[in-house]
Amino acid sequence: MKKVTMLDIAKMAGVSKATVSMVLSKRDHSISEETKNKVLDLAKEMNYIPNSLARSLSTKRTGTIGIILPDITNPFFSSIARAIEDEASLLGYNVIFCNTDSEINKEEKYIKLLISKLVDGVIFIAGGESENSVIMLKNNNVPFVLVDRYIDTHEEEYGVYALNKEGVLQGIEYLYNKGNERIAFVKGPKNLELSRQRLDGYEYSMNKYGIYNKKLIFEGDFTIEGGIKATKEILKSIDEIDAIFYSNDAMALGGIKVLLKNGFKVPEDIRVLGFDNIEISEIFEPELTTVAQPIYEMGKQSCKLLIDVIKGNKVENKQIYFQTKVIVRETS
């Protein structure tokens, strides 16, 4: 079968191709209501699909936004993506996703792809410093909003973020007030500004309470598997521990698994704290105490912000920062 063209519609309608073109592009003031309706009905019936780029070259709008995200299997990102999709749908926009695996090469490839497909704008959850990706977006005049992942120049760009350092301060304060002093911390990948902010929060508040010890810091990659590895490391290298603060929930879930398998009770022997508040953290047994980010709201606001920028609406704040809060459940 062949793609339906304007000529096909013209033949079926018994009019010229020029007439079909005028109707479909709404330059139809000189055309009778009857012909207009006939053409529109046929276009629908025959599943006519306009060549979007040819159309975009004239209207300069595609009605589509792109989302670049590091890992679609991490519930934090799939929930943000879902929120963006819901909001975009309300505002009449389509959404396409690309998964970068936090690899800079893939990320740049997908930024190029989105630009070449002429999306109206990009929601960009960076996988690293991502300088080239940002330069490409700017050089091609494509509006974009950064979400979650800070980059060096984030104060110059539109963005929606959680206050990560403050979130960790809240978490440590909560644990300390509950009598925990030997608090291990599983930080995220070194190349992310967001990991550094959370680590900053840990170092700052542990020092404030006079209980800082460099040996209590471990590293993971924000996946369940990463939490499993880091926790095995913790159990191997530390004798006594009151609590473990994982800098995201996925790592905390993997970590709890290792603790239970090694005969530790959570929270009786070791308290556990996560960061994010993904959906499963409330279903998991024991239910995970965590520093919650307003994930859905962050996704929604980033989509609104992007569409405001695309439409040239006045934007009050180039960056939106969200507060976190400790949700106390069973692991602490």
Add this chain to the structure above:
Amino acid sequence: MKKVTMLDIAKMAGVSKATVSMVLSKRDHSISEETKNKVLDLAKEMNYIPNSLARSLSTKRTGTIGIILPDITNPFFSSIARAIEDEASLLGYNVIFCNTDSEINKEEKYIKLLISKLVDGVIFIAGGESENSVIMLKNNNVPFVLVDRYIDTHEEEYGVYALNKEGVLQGIEYLYNKGNERIAFVKGPKNLELSRQRLDGYEYSMNKYGIYNKKLIFEGDFTIEGGIKATKEILKSIDEIDAIFYSNDAMALGGIKVLLKNGFKVPEDIRVLGFDNIEISEIFEPELTTVAQPIYEMGKQSCKLLIDVIKGNKVENKQIYFQTKVIVRETS
């Protein structure tokens, strides 16, 4: 800032636009090595991005495949998507995702979008019967591979599936041999062929063992929340029960939560079985016994099949069916 054009490169290189065009489209046999390198270097330095559609209209290939999926926040789909992405990346293809929320209107909108963006092919996880979507793909001559979700005409289309009925037979056989007779079943949404297949398997094997009772059948929507609702319903309407077989893992996890909250021990009081084997089912406490689909392999094979079809390679089997198997863990 403005999008970099061939003219910009031509000016910088001190050559004509025609020369730049010939170099960038590899029609460069008449051009000196020096000029060629100068143009290519500049194109890279200046982040030149070809207008993909203009390019596709001549080459007829975009190097991009689209994935249509029902719910990006369901780990079953995000894992399949991830597998497709990994395989596509190996084979030199880009992937863009669209989330339909199982709404037929959204699905058709996204099929149109993918077709108009001229993807080379589509991996299509249908949200329902999806007749129109399939017709659009065919009318526009876009190769597609169905995955996971059967449709009425699936025997005519390329597709990759699990053997759902057989999977449920395996599950019931396992539970029955363990001495469970009052086995409740939480089926999926009515409009999905896959739900009917799993229900068929339940009815068939419960009848075979002479323990079928229509009152033991409940319905959920394949989400954690759906499992929570169905399980509350079960506890309200049935006095005595040996086991609950949820027709996907997400519902099983929500269900276990409700059972534990109501003072039931799993597996001591009630055995629980899921279907899928998503990553978290092994991490959850208690670990979920489930009928495993080879999720990653299904994603990989669907991507391979699609790219074979796109390239016009010979394909031995239009449909690939995967066996399931029972993975025994702690809930049974």
